[in-house]
Amino acid sequence: MADVVLKDIRKQFGATEIIRGVDLTVDEGEFAVFVGPSGCGKSTLLRMISGLEDVSSGELHIGGRRMNDVQAAKRGVGMVFQSYALYPHLNVRDNMGFGLKVRKVPVDERDRRVREAAATLKLDALLDRYPRQLSGGQRQRVAIGRAIVGSPDVFLFDEPLSNLDAELRVHMRSEIAALHNRLKTTMIYVTHDQIEAMTLADKIVVLRDGLVEQIGSPRDLYEKPNNVFVAQFIGSPRMNLLPAAEAKLISPTHALPASAVSVGVRPEHLRVVEPTTDSLSATVTLNEYTGAVTLMHVELPGGQTCLVVDDKRDMPPIGTRIGLTADKDNLHFFDADGRAVS
Structure with missing residues (x-):
């Protein structure tokens, strides 16, 4: 195991700066997930750690050793x-052992490592099959096994599940989590899927436009987002964002922070009540029944759409006027620059 430390890491392609000063520490044995929209720089940052991209400036350390000029194959x-x-x-x-063969690891040692990795990944019965004879999930496990046999100090995953169907993604996600629990090795995982980030990570790094927006545990980012971007990126469905004045209707007893211009409330924290002067008025426009919950789309008087998640099977029909309330502890306030205020 090894920690990974980034100090003011930057990456430029010509005159364009892609990574614009990232400071980050991933502790030994930690599972860190880089998440953000397409083009935010998360894969570029991972490739810089791996050695597949050069560091334009800043310091990169793995296990206490400066890696800026170390070849990818020698970074562990x-x-x-x-x-x-x-x-x-x-x-x-042979696919799993190919890297060891290139490094001239003795045959007996190579076979031992492949067998151990195959047992860990439940590939024992598939060692003589070819890739065309495997399912997508089995191929992904082989790719992971190829990394495991090298006994790395750090595992790096670049959106490894994006080519799988929805059901297989859920299955492989649990397998990767179980693998981390068994190996206890430092892992850094890149995804644009915030559900993967929330379910896998010890630490989430939210990126936007080459900068870190927030670092923290899944619970920290969900319950205490630093800004509007993180608040709406983390959580599915996304957080509702309303004018701050609406807070007095959603939660009449809550004092409005002086600098607040908007209030955020997650769809699952809104309650449907009879419309009164002490609730936020809304009209039901769509109900999406998913089995466990219903996702209700409502329109506010100003024309804005708001989402409500409710576990009731029977929801008000389309066109019904309802009221919405929420507990004050579930409201998030943001200033004119989109930063959280309390």
Whole structure:
């Protein structure tokens, strides 16, 4: 295991700065997830850690050792890509052991490591199969196994589940979490899927436009977002954002912070009540029944759409006028610059 420390890391392609000064520490044995919209720089940052991209400026340390000028193969990292990148003419055993063969690891040692990794990933019975004979999930496990056999200090995952269907993504997500629990190795995982980030991470790093917006545990980011971007990026469905004046209707007893211009409330924290002067008036425009909950779309008097999650099976029909309230502890206030205020 090793920690990963980034100090004012920057990356430029020509005159364009992609990573604009990132400071970050991933502790030994920690599972950190880089998350953010497409183009935010999360994959570029991962590739800089791996050595596949040069660091334009700043300091990169792995296990206390400066890695800026160290070759990728000598950094002690194992990379799992979005593409499985398996050799079609090699079976599972040879695909997993190929990197060790290139490094001239003795055959007996190579076979031992492959068998151990195959047992960890439940690939024992598939070692003689070829990639064309495997499912998508099995191919992804082979790609992970190829990284495991190198006994890296740090595992790096670049959107490894994006090519899988929804059901298989959920299954593989649990397998990666279980793998981390078994190996206790430092892992850094890149995804644009905030559900993956929330379920896998010890620490989430939210990125936007090459900068870190917030770092913290999934609970910290969900319950105490630093700004509007994090508040609406973390959580599904996304947080409702309303004019601050609406807070007096949603929660009449709550004092409005002086600098607040907007109030955020998550769809699951809104309650449907009879419309009164002490509630926020809304009209139901759509009900989406998903089984466990119903996602209700409502329109506010100003024309803004708001989402409400409710576990009731029978929701008010379309066109019904309702009231909305929320507990004051579930309200989030933001200033004119989008920063959280209390």
